[in-house]
Amino acid sequence: MPWLLLLLPLIAAAANQLYLKRNAFIASMLSVASVAATFAISLMLLGKENAVAPLNWIAIGGFEIEIGLKLDQLATGMMVVVTGVGLLVHVFSLAYMADDSAKARFFTCLSLFMFSMTGIVLASNFIMTFMFWELVGLSSYLLIGHWYQRESAADAAKKAFITNRVGDFGFMIGILMLWGITGTLNFDDMKVPAGISTGVLGAALLCVFCGAVGKSAQMPLHVWLPDAMEGPTPVSALIHAATMVAAGVYMLFRLQLSIGSDAFDNFAGDTIAIVGGITALCAALMATQQNDIKRILAYSTLSQLGYMIMAVGLLAGEAGMFHLFTHAWFKALLFLGSGAVIHACHHQQDIWQMGGLLKKMPITGFTFLIGFLALIAVPGTAGFFSKEQILEAAHHHDRLSWLFWVAATVALLTPFYMTRLFAVAFLGKQRSKDADHAHEVGPLMFLPLLILAVLGLIAGYPFIAEKLAPAYEKPAHLFHFSGLVPITSVVAVLVGLVAGLVVYLGKERDPISVPLFRDRFRIDAFYDGVLVRYLQDAFAAIVHFFDEFLISGLIVGGSARIAEGFGGLFRRVQGGNLQGYAFAFGIGVILVIYFTAF
Amino acid sequence: MLALLVILPLIAFIAILAGAPARKSAVAAGLANLALGLWAAATWENSDHWSISLPVLEKPALHLAFAFTDGMSVIMVLLSVLVTLAALLSGKAPEGRETLYYGSSLLISAGAIGAFAATDLFFFYAFHELALIPTFVMIGLLGRGDRRDAAWKITLYLGFGSIILLAGLVWLANLAGTFDIPTMVRAAQEGSLSIDPATQKSIAALLIVGFGVLVSLFPFHSWAAPAYASAPAPTAMLHAGVLKKFGLYGLLRVALPILPDGMNAWLIPLLVLLVGNILWVGLVTISQKRLDLMLGNSSVMHMGYIFLAIAALASATATGQSNPLAQPAAVLLMFAHGISIAMLFGLADRIERNTGTLELSDLGGLAKSAPGLAFLFGMVAMASIGLPGLANFAGEVLVFLSAFKNYDPAAGLAPVQVAGILAIWGVVISAVYMLRAYRRVFHGPSVPSTENASDLSFADRLPVLLLAVPLLVVGIYPNLLLSLLK
């Protein structure tokens, strides 16, 4: 039964690719059916911990790599999130991609993604994680590059894949080192033996963390995620907001569970937390100056992922996973909502070209509003509960309690830029023809929005979270507005909200301009201009030159020239003159006699 | 029976020379060989009709002997027959040159199979050389671009490498007193053949350089890319896919079992060179402007990984540790790389035939007009950069695991592991160049050369699928292949 989780999407993908390329409708239906089925199975398996007999993938001598499924609360809960969001996105896509010429390919890739993501979630060992890790990278590449004829989409796809590969470089090293340290690749058996120095262990964990940095788009490898918005919006919702990007958090937490959180209680965990905190802060700052509706959401995703990573680093993985759980719903909601808006506005994505959409598209608008509230963590929404836990964790950490203030700043910035988005796009009046012509989307699109809106409201309450969330620690009080943390949090939300409204409500253009934020701290420019162009391309060209010049030309060509030079010299001896020959003969005689007789 | 695998292509070659229809005879031989190869893979263990030994010289005792010593030979032979058939099917001979075209391919194939199946050191070496001549001729005669320079370069390099190798092998056989490889290995393992470390070191140096040149070990790699870029498709497929593996096979078959200390003595230089293969050549690959040159360089680069497994094995056996992963890793990656690079060259040839160019700057948006080609090329490109589910990944991951097999956290990183870490960076590099190339060729808006390019026909797909299916099957279930190694 659990195998079906893996097999169904794979079968759908394979069937679509092999047989249904020209029959987009059946292809899409097959994909939707498979994801619906897996969702049902996931619900059935929820909370089960049955061991499934693994398959031997590689077996050499005593060494084995298995393909096994690990079922526990974490995995099954995550499955529900993945398949749940997945199902809704599939349904949404049916409408969103209805007119696309490559609809079959799109659904093939979606199914491939579902397969890969399931693999990560259920993986029983690190190699298997890594395999599916790469496969989600592939599906992400394919989906970002869905409209490959657009230069920007093709570039973004490439960038996403390569950036992830950089992270995987560390990930692979980390896996290998952990294998050396613990002697196993299986999550179940991982134990840190005594006598391992903190330095080695921490280094290994940080290497593994590199993988998460890439996949979950943490600084400094975050650059691919905003660009990934070139993909169709449902993809952004599913992959680049709710599930795949969270895989890094999931993987780290899975590791934390297996190896014990003590292993992280050193510079490794601190580094993770700090990277998460910085990402959260920087991404929030960047988000304040973006104009593309999807990019704003993308940066907000970055920021929220930073929260989660920070939580894991602070040894509060449960809080991180809980946030992952709630975030998945409302961020998917926001993306799908933006998708509906974009769909309605004829693929207009600039918020300054929108405006007053709440009137034009009430259902979309209101569901978007719910997502917005959940994201900025208004008390009572799902986001509030999870964020609260992260802030608590930061506050209580021994060494890094200053991260609490970072997190609080992010909590203030989030409402600010989200309010900017909402106020500019949905309130006020229409600022362009595209916005003028917008109208409410069809039921296939708004139904998922409604469902997600409901979940975005209620997912944080214990009665849901205890059942569905991959990891959840029930707090002592649900609403407890005393003490530093809750008060700071509420104040931050209020201040951010009000500031946003004051600055942006009814504005025609952006009154604030911070080029540094708009240019994303110039990190992308730095990468393109310095790392790629100089460090990589120029260096490669130099190496290429030396390869041709030094190795091919000098060393090899040189020895050939030496040989030819000697040859030429010898040929000059053969000058054709008999006298010369006799002379050479004479010298030879002298030499032979000398060496033989003396 | 095994001899039949070698003889069939030769018979077909002679038949073609004698006037039989070239393509048909060649494909028939290829098909028969594929069937034989599969049969061999299934039955080689429980049947002794797979070995044959004919004495050809009394003193020193040489035998024209073929046998499956272990699964490694089986896998290499399997690789050979697969790529051979694909190469025969996928190429298109220029008008009037069918005889040469198919004849040479058959000769290369026969040589490769002979080398992989021979148990006599002499014929092991000799068959490989036999295969080189038609390679040179094909590149020089039917190649494209700077075919003469490229052919000249490969001729000189491989000729020189072969001679150095010969010196090493002769020395080895002289010390062992026999040319029979299994006997030699047995003697070395039982201790009855003990070669002092200094001698081991010298022989190992000759073998590393000799085999290394054949496998384009850095810095002896300059021949490879231009040769493959110029070679006609079947030649590039057969050489890069199959014949080139001979050097690695030789190190695994001869050098490592017989000269463990010698190989270990060169561990550090070997590691430096293989990292050179991966990083240096990797960077060279990035800066290529033509698809074929890029593929040629990439095949050089990937040799570094297999060398890494060899180095891991060398460092383990000499220190008395065991590394059961290294040899399967190397074999698996050889197989996977052979299949994938053959497929890449085959498809690159299709791209050139369909668009008329391989300059990256002249291509673009081919996925629109030729989606089938794009899909298959994408698949094999992904395979070559190590995407899970395709055979290369299993090989690469095993190689990395083998490098870390004897990792001792308390002692810190050994040289092999340092090289392993640097090699993993190669995974990034290969992603960079491969995706860039894919991006330039298939993505983006269409350009004049690709607007009306035709897609693969069914007949075109056949050879590609012949390679793609094993790539996928082994990738999904590597045990299928690895079980042959037990």
Next chain:
Amino acid sequence: MPLALFWFFAAVMLIGGLAVVSLRNPVASALSMVASFVGLAGLFIGLNAFFVGIIQILVYAGAIMVLFIFIIMLLDLKTEEKRAPKLAPALGGLGIVLAFTIQLIGVLSQTPNKSHEPLDLVAASASMAGRSEGIASKLKAGHLPDVNLIGDTLFNGYNFPLQIIGVLLLVSTIGVVVLSKRQAA
């Protein structure tokens, strides 16, 4: 042979040889060579090799040198003399000859010397008694039957190489004929 006579013949031979090398006119060279061979023949005779000495005069000085002179005349080589000798090759050549001579002296200095013992013809007669009575009796009489002894050795011991020499002469005859047949018109 008295030492004085030895040095006389040696001087004739060597000066003749030097003249061959140094005289610019080929005819003069050839004639010097004849002189040199006369000296050589004298040395042969001093070594009790009478027959060889005579052959040297007859065949070499008589026949071969005449052939040389004949050819030189035939080709009318006078015009050849005018070329200026080149210095560097000449010095190099002299260097080689000098080095060879030094080596020769070096070898000689390490070769055990032998003084000139008179022939013991009586003992020789005893040893030849079983083989050839004629020779033995002549030896006993105090004569050295050089020609007899040579004939004995040549035709008994060395008849095989002698036959090869026959073939060789035949071949050289054919060769001369082939190489100097009249030109076709």
Next chain:
Amino acid sequence: MPAYYLEALTVFLGLVLLMVEAFGPRDSKKSVGILAVVGLILILIATFFAYGPEAKPDSAWAKWSLWNFYNFDGLARFYKGFALVCTILVVLMSLDYRSILARFTDDPESENGTGEYYALPVFACAGMMWMASAKDLAGAFVALELVTITFYILVAYLRRNVGSLEAGVKYLILGALSTGFLVYGIAWIYGATGTMNLAEIGQSLSLVTFEGNVGTHAIPSATAGLADGAVVSLDTTSLLFGIALVLIALGFKVGAVPMQAWIPDVYQGAPTPTTAFLSVGSKAAGFILLIRFLNPLLQAGSPVAPQVLSMLGLIAGATLIFGNLAAIGQSNFKRLLAYSSIAHAGFLILALAVWKPANESGLGSVQTVSFYLATYLLMTLASFFVVAQVRIQDGSEEIAALNGLSKRNPILATALTLIMAALAGVPLTAGFMGKFFVFSLAVEAKLWWGLALAVVGAAAGFYYYFKVIRAIWWEAPAASATPISLPPVTRGSLVILTLAIVVLGVWPQPILWLLN
């Protein structure tokens, strides 16, 4: 049949040929050549049935003094057969070379004057066969001179061709020079050992070594300090002087550096069949003589062995380097083959410089040299067949004349490719086995620098032989080039030789059977 009949028959055949030439038709000398081939083949067959005095010790002829000069053992039989095969092929080549021969001899319009060209090789063959049986330096000298003088004539045979005459003169002067050294060397050896018989020379050397005081006249002071090699070598100076001079002369015959100067010019200028004969027959005769000469000198315990071996090693190294490197830049095919012949001499001398007797595991130096020469015969004669035909049909001996041969005659192109590959030493061709054995010998003797030079040489060999292959396949034919068609004799010979190259490359045992 007693073995000495073989040469007698050969000489007789030569006389018959001269008669036929003299009294046969004036304008067609083809019959002379065919008769020569037939006769030589019969003698070749007879070679297998010849026996020495050991077989019939009671017969009268077994007691002749002939046997002081004439050795008949396996090696002699092999090299006699070798000379015969070589001569047969050369005469066959000459048959197809008639047109060129006719053009540059008496009468360009007729074959009158070419008849001797078939008879002379037969005499040279007899000389080579005698050389193979050499037992005495005097006998060897006359046999050698028979061969040499015949070659003077054969080289200069095209007396209306300046190149041929120039080659003839160069060969004449340098050959005579080497003869001078040979005689002088023999004189010194004779002086040092008191004998010219090789076996006795060996005896005198072994006496000195093993029994100390017995060497009465040869090396008088050899009694002192035999254990000390230095002392012995001091007293053997005169012998070594003689050996050095003889080595120079024999080195000249086989084309060893520094006595190689004549080879390229003479090979290039001489008529192609003569070149082939020189490069195979004369060289092989030189080698068998060298082997016979070295045999007593290099016997176990010989006091001169170290110096002789090191000399041989030096010569081998110099020859390998010179031959191979100088060949790289050649553009004339015949000249290339000349340098290649020097290069091969280097490999052969390297094998001799190891001087290893045959043992259980492998071939000895002598067998290796013989084997190598046998394969060398196949490859070299085959390539000269091609050179001859290209010369006749294209009027050129440049490598460039082979451009695009693959289009002009694919079969010939394939054959020539195989031949060149064999010369370069590509495995599974006969040429490889020889090099392989030489490498083995060098390894076994731990002659590392020799091995290194051999490797460098072989690598360079790849370069220049493949230049020919490059011309055949990769270059476009000249606009004026016409298809090349092979006359039947050449075609048949080429097919047989090429097949032999391939078959012996895979299955070399037959040559070794012949050798034992």
Next chain:
Amino acid sequence: MASLHDYLLVSGLLFAIGLAGVVLRRNIIVMFMCLELMLSAANLTLVAFSRFNGMNGLPDYNGQMLVFFVITVAAAEVSVGLAIIVALYRARQTIHTDDLNSLKG
């Protein structure tokens, strides 16, 4: 009486003179004559050794045998050689070594 060394010395000097002629002279006929000088010098060496290696009171006639062969061979060589030289002269009108350079490299 002259000793062995005396004979060997003069014969060696004659040989060296011959060699000098071959190396220095550029007239082929003279070169050829010098070669004859060398052969004669070798003959003298042979005869000297034959005389001084004598046994049983007689010179060793084995050594003298070679002298005869050498003389014969020299005669044959001269005849063939001169024939070639004449043919060359007919074709080129020169017997100067500097003019023989069509074959080289």
